[in-house]
Amino acid sequence: MPNKNEIKGTPAFIQGNEAVVEAALAAGCSFFGGYPITPSSEIAEGCAEKLPLVGGVYIQLEDEIASMASIIGASLAGAKSMTATSGPGFSLMQENLGFAYIAEVPCVIINVMRGGPSTGLPTKLSQSDVMQARFGTHGDYTPIVIAPSNVQEVYDLTIHAFNCSEMFNTPVVVLLDELLGHMREKIIIPDEQDIYIQNRRYPSVPPEFYKPHDITPDLVSEFVAYGEGYRHNITGLTHDEQGFPTSKPAEVQKMLKKLRRKIHAHRKEIIQYDEDFMDDALYAVISYGSSARAAMSAVRMARARGIRVGLLKLKTLWPFPGKRVHQIASEVKGIVVAEMNMGQMIREVDRYAMGQCKVKGALRYDGLVIEPDEIYEKIVELRTKK
Amino acid sequence: MARNNGVTRNGKAFLEDRYEIRLSGSGGQGMITAGVILAEAISVGDNKNAVHTQSYGPEARGGMARCDVVVSSNEIYFPEATELDLLLALTQESVDAYTHLLKPGGVLIVDSDFVKHKPDREYIEVPFVETTREKLGATIATNVVCLGFIAQHTKIVTKKSLESVLVERFPTKFEASNLKAIKLGYDLAKLIATNGNISGQLEESLETEIDRL
Numbered sequence: 319m320p321n322k323n324e325i326k327g328t329p330a331f332i333q334g335n336e337a338v339v340e341a342a343l344a345a346g347c348s349f350f351g352g353y354p355i356t357p358s359s360e361i362a363e364g365c366a367e368k369l370p371l372v373g374g375v376y377i378q379l380e381d382e383i384a385s386m387a388s389i390i391g392a393s394l395a396g397a398k399s400m401t402a403t404s405g406p407g408f409s410l411m412q413e414n415l416g417f418a419y420i421a422e423v424p425c426v427i428i429n430v431m432r433g434g435p436s437t438g439l440p441t442k443l444s445q446s447d448v449m450q451a452r453f454g455t456h457g458d459y460t461p462i463v464i465a466p467s468n469v470q471e472v473y474d475l476t477i478h479a480f481n482c483s484e485m486f487n488t489p490v491v492v493l494l495d496e497l498l499g500h501m502r503e504k505i506i507i508p509d510e511q512d513i514y515i516q517n518r519r520y521p522s523v524p525p526e527f528y529k530p531h532d533i534t535p536d537l538v539s540e541f542v543a544y545g546e547g548y549r550h551n552i553t554g555l556t557h558d559e560q561g562f563p564t565s566k567p568a569e570v571q572k573m574l575k576k577l578r579r580k581i582h583a584h585r586k587e588i589i590q591y592d593e594d595f596m597d598d599a600l601y602a603v604i605s606y607g608s609s610a611r612a613a614m615s616a617v618r619m620a621r622a623r624g625i626r627v628g629l630l631k632l633k634t635l636w637p638f639p640g641k642r643v644h645q646i647a648s649e650v651k652g653i654v655v656a657e658m659n660m661g662q663m664i665r666e667v668d669r670y671a672m673g674q675c676k677v678k679g680a681l682r683y684d685g686l687v688i689e690p691d692e693i694y695e696k697i698v699e700l701r702t703k704k
Numbered sequence: 705m706a707r708n709n710g711v712t713r714n715g716k717a718f719l720e721d722r723y724e725i726r727l728s729g730s731g732g733q734g735m736i737t738a739g740v741i742l743a744e745a746i747s748v749g750d751n752k753n754a755v756h757t758q759s760y761g762p763e764a765r766g767g768m769a770r771c772d773v774v775v776s777s778n779e780i781y782f783p784e785a786t787e788l789d790l791l792l793a794l795t796q797e798s799v800d801a802y803t804h805l806l807k808p809g810g811v812l813i814v815d816s817d818f819v820k821h822k823p824d825r826e827y828i829e830v831p832f833v834e835t836t837r838e839k840l841g842a843t844i845a846t847n848v849v850c851l852g853f854i855a856q857h858t859k860i861v862t863k864k865s866l867e868s869v870l871v872e873r874f875p876t877k878f879e880a881s882n883l884k885a886i887k888l889g890y891d892l893a894k895l896i897a898t899n900g901n902i903s904g905q906l907e908e909s910l911e912t913e914i915d916r917l
Binding site for chain 1: 743747748753754755760780781782783784786
């Protein structure tokens with residue numbers, strides 16, 4: 319966590335949901351289409367109030383299918399666009415999320431996670447959409463999913479989400495949870511000139527040579543909005559570099575590979591995580607989102623009792639920092655994965671640990687926040703049990 | 705990362721420096737707003753760390769409302785209150801629900817008119833709602849009176865910071881009444897500190913003193 323006194327800017331005491339709105343505006347978002355749903359409603363509320371003041375557009379749609387469609391449309395028309403939702407709405411967005419992925423349309427989806435399945439626990443928290451964010455839409459899909467764990471990170475990582483989305487022409491999902499969405503903390507809103515803003519890459523060629531899905535050396539195509547004199551064909555069908563439908567096996571494979579490789583080739587720019595006390599750790603806790611805050615306390619409780627434990631806090635869930643997790647697993651005796659679901663990220667940790675050390679879950683899924691004691695006990699169990 | 709925030713390697717500073725406050729009452733009494741004002745005054749005004757969390761149910765209104773403010777001079781990791789240093793409970797329901805979470809030696813403040821079954825431990829009782837009605841003409845500022853009381857009793861926040869949040873966060877037309885309410889809270893706390901009204905019925909002499917405020 320950066321030392322707050324070192325960052326220049328304006329202090330603000332705001333909720334996670336309010337920080338999303340401030341960050342979106344700073345990133346240049348000018349369109350919000352959504353359907354308010356607890357616990358994300360403050361994001362819609364804030365956008366409804368603030369977007370019109372900067373010449374942006376707020377639309378409340380009839381449902382989340384239309385919300386997702388509207389932000390794709392707005393993005394194709396040249397706007398940086400965003401929607402915000404929670405579990406049930408995120409389920410409805412999945413089909414169009416896949417559309418944005420295959421058609422390479424930048425947009426940002428905020429999912430303030432609540433308990434599920436179905437209507438579940440509207441006002442309580444959970445982190446159970448982690449795998450839906452990874453595999454929710456049909457077909458082979460390589461998403462970018464970001465998970466902040468404090469209000470400052472909500473601000474910083476929402477901007478990162480817009481930047482990734484614009485850089486790689488792809489939808490980016492930000493996972494908050496009810497606790498983080500409604501929690502208030504002091505943050506520093508950086509001065510405008512200190513915020514890095516990425517914009518989509520405008521074509522360097524005349525219209526007749528433009529290929530909207532061109533396979534460039536760095537795999538990122540140029541993007542031109544509708545109405546600018548370029549032909550930008552958009553389809554959900556598997557398409558070639560021109561954007562026209564194809565089912566030729568070689569072209570199909572080439573396109574699917576490109577979509578995956580453009581994320582993987584740039585994962586160093588995308589992936590962010592923090593480490594704490596890892597340098598001499600014999601045990602590791604891996605966590606993210608609100609759970610990571612309890613994990614930070616648990617690690618300190620353990621350190622105070624002489625247990626050498628460290629923390630890997632994920633800020634990007636997908637792409638997963640598998641290489642680092644594999645390395646940690648080779649160095650420690652055991653890993654505790656702390657999350658508020660019945661065990662989702664622990665599968666990925668287990669997969670990359672490859673049996674090099676024990677992996678144990680500190681899981682909670684009753685709508686309440688996981689407490690430091692629960693994680694601490696799992697660390698102790700790892701030490702004592704064979 | 706966090707090692708530069710005053711947390712020693714053995715975690716001791718983290719374990720010791722934490723003050724947990726829970727404000728509770730029924731929906732509409734302004735407890736959550738009071739928490740926001742308190743936490744903002746502490747973190748932005750006094751430059752300490754404070755985190756505000758709230759809890760509510762799927763009902764639109766009514767029921768219990770509570771919020772937690774955790775205060776520390778270090779970075780705050782776990783944001784919710786689990787071992788309370790101070791509990792303000794304006795209703796019987798909230799006394800019953802949260803008293804067991806108080807630390808030994810934690811401060812319990814209740815509204816003497818609404819909490820009839822007295823808790824089985826040391827507590828401070830103040831007729832917040834009734835005094836606010838009498839002195840300020842309406843009960844709407846009860847939450848601000850409570851804040852003044854807590855500020856004077858615990859010294860967790862400076863009066864200057866509290867007042868500046870009240871002035872900045874609310875429309876100008878409420879400025880005078882909010883500042884009056886804060887002062888009333890401070891005065892109540894001073895009165896109770898000198899007269900002593902811990903774990904007992906309000907004495908008549910104290911009621912007279914309140915009347916004179």
